[in-house]
Amino acid sequence: GPASASVVERPQTLAANNPARNGPYAYTSTTVSDAATPGFGAATIYYPxxxxxxxxxxxxxxxxxxxQSAIxxxxxxxxxxxFVVITFNTNSGLDNPDSRGAQLLAALDYLTGTSAVKSKVDPSRLAVMGHSMGGGGTLAAAKSRPSLKAAIPLAPWHTDKTWPEVTTPTLIVGAENDTIAPVADHAEPFYTSLPANAEHAYLELNNASHSATNSDNPATSVQSVSWLKHFVNGDTSYDSYLCPxxxxxSTVEEYRSTCPF
Ligand code: 9J3
Ligand code: ZN
Structure with missing residues (x-):
């Protein structure tokens, strides 16, 4: 549980863009069949x-x-x-983390190169996220494509415990009571292995299980939206959520970061 609690003041001007909830842009979605997606499974594209x-x-x-329903x-x-978002089913539900990393990159390539919304996406401003083995894949994707602007592993799981090669700004979200990807064996060593010359943060959800981020999780939402705004868009107006x-x-066990950034 948390060591202490305190109230953090937030700028009133962010009220309309509260990162804990859906934001100000109208959006819609479109589905893509497995047959139409090169290198990954059926997908859904959500776009403003x-x-x-x-x-x-x-x-x-x-x-x-x-x-994909999990995320x-x-x-x-x-x-x-x-943001334009692509969620997908992996080729097999059993795919390992590195395969999921390759599929994340294939999904970005499809999004920017082939998809119906490719003209909406800036190919120089891309990010990856994923749950559990998808979170391990998120680290693998960032390791192999350093041009990515942000990475957010959620309750990540991987057999590789050290990620000094990841220079993409990375927000790791762990769940305090995760028994499938215990933070002491996954999220925390992953975080501490990230290199000193790259920005990173660690959010640990209080009293939370492995599936805490499989449905709307406000604490994860706040940090993720703010992380993407800062590192994908260069928008500093959410920085009060990131630093300190x-x-x-009741929802946050701990937060660590390389603030200021
Ligand atoms: O993606 C995950 O939930 C990974 C955790 C897991 O079940 O690993 C066991 C092989
Ligand atoms: Zn901890």
């Missing part, structure tokens, strides 16, 4: 309809034996904050 110009793109992988709440959430970041509370 009231933005102008191009926006950042985010690919999100589910975990072991999960389908689908993030589609509307991030699209309504102005959340104090321990």
């Amino acid at each position: 309809t009231s933005t102008t110009g191009t926006v950042g793109g985010v690919a999100i992988s589910p975990g072991f034996t999960e389908s 689908s709440w993030l589609g509307p959430r991030l699209a309504s904050h102005g 970041g959340p104090a321990p509370s």
Whole structure:
């Protein structure tokens, strides 16, 4: 549990863009069949309809034996904050983390190169996320493609415990009571292995299980939206959520970061 609790003041001007909830942009979604997706499974693309110009793109992988439904709440959430999002089923539910990493990159390539919304996506502003083995895949994707602007592993699971090669700004979310990917064996060593020359943060959800981020999780939403706004868009207006970041509370066990950034 948390060591202490405190109230953090937030700028009033962010009220309309509260990163704990859906944001100000209208959005819609479109599905893509397995047959139409090169290198990954059936997918859903969520995209804002009231933005102008191009926006950042985010690919999100589910975990072991999960389908995209495990991370689908993030589609509307991030699209309504102005990102084009692709969630997908992996080729097999049993795919290992590195395979999920390759599928995340294939999904981004499809999004920017082939998809019906490719003209909406800025190919120089891309991010990856994923749950569990998809979170391990998120680290693998960032390791192999350093041009990614942000990575957010959720309750990540991987046999590789050290990620000094990841220079993409990375927010790791762990769950305090996760017995499938215990933070002491996964999220925490992953976090401490990230290199000193790259920005990173660690959010640990209080009293939370492995599936805490498989449905709307406000603490994860706040940190993820703010992380993507800062590192994908260069938008500093959410920085009060990132630095110093959340104090321990009923939902946050701990937060560590390389603040200021
Ligand atoms: O994606 C996950 O939920 C990974 C955790 C797991 O079940 O690993 C066991 C092989
Ligand atoms: Zn901890």
